[in-house]
Amino acid sequence: MKIRRRAFFTAALLIFTVLLSGCGSQGKIEWRVFPMLSSSNPWLPMDFNFNWDRIEISCTDGELYGRLSMGDYAPKGREADIESWQNPVAWGFVKDRNQEALPENTVKKAEVEFRIFKGEELLHKGKVRIRQKEANSVFYTYEVTLICPTLRMTAGGKEADGKNQIALIRQASGEK
DSSP states (O other), X not given: XXXXXXXXXXXXXXXXXXXXXXXXXXXXXXXXXXXXXXXXXXXXXXXXXXXXXXXXXXXXXXXEEEEEETTEEEEXXXXXXXXXXXXXXXXXXXXXXXSOOOGGGBOSEEEEEEEXXXXXXXXXXXXXXXXXXXXXXXXXXXXXXXEOTTEEEEEEXXXXXXXXXXXXXXXXXXXX
16 A cells, blocks of 8 residues: 555655764764645655665654655555665654644654665664654654664755655665
């Protein structure tokens, strides 16, 4: 089942601010969502920008999505095996995709755990910690932290459809 931008979703404009890395993290960004002002999708795309075949991924709250085509994502629930052609993988901040992005319907904190494979070889294992820092009638702010010594995360550009900002995840220097 494909999910498209629907009227029941209040869309989100995503703005990233790069913050300093710290506390053993390999990248930290701030994700600011303006639900009432834009036509973007209500999820954070995470672009694993290197050569891989599949990712085993799960989240503690919210929902995961795999990309089908530009702007279209398929809901995957809280656990999924996603193939590389579905990159970027996305995390949705609304607890139930059938609800509007109102403060009471948004995730306050979550962890996204992943294991990334090339063939049968495990390339990377880590997690992304997501914590809501601020919520008001205009926007929500999330702190997004990558915990994985072999990868680095920065605020990336926009997806090909020009709607969503991307959390760009790359291999650390010297990795395969």
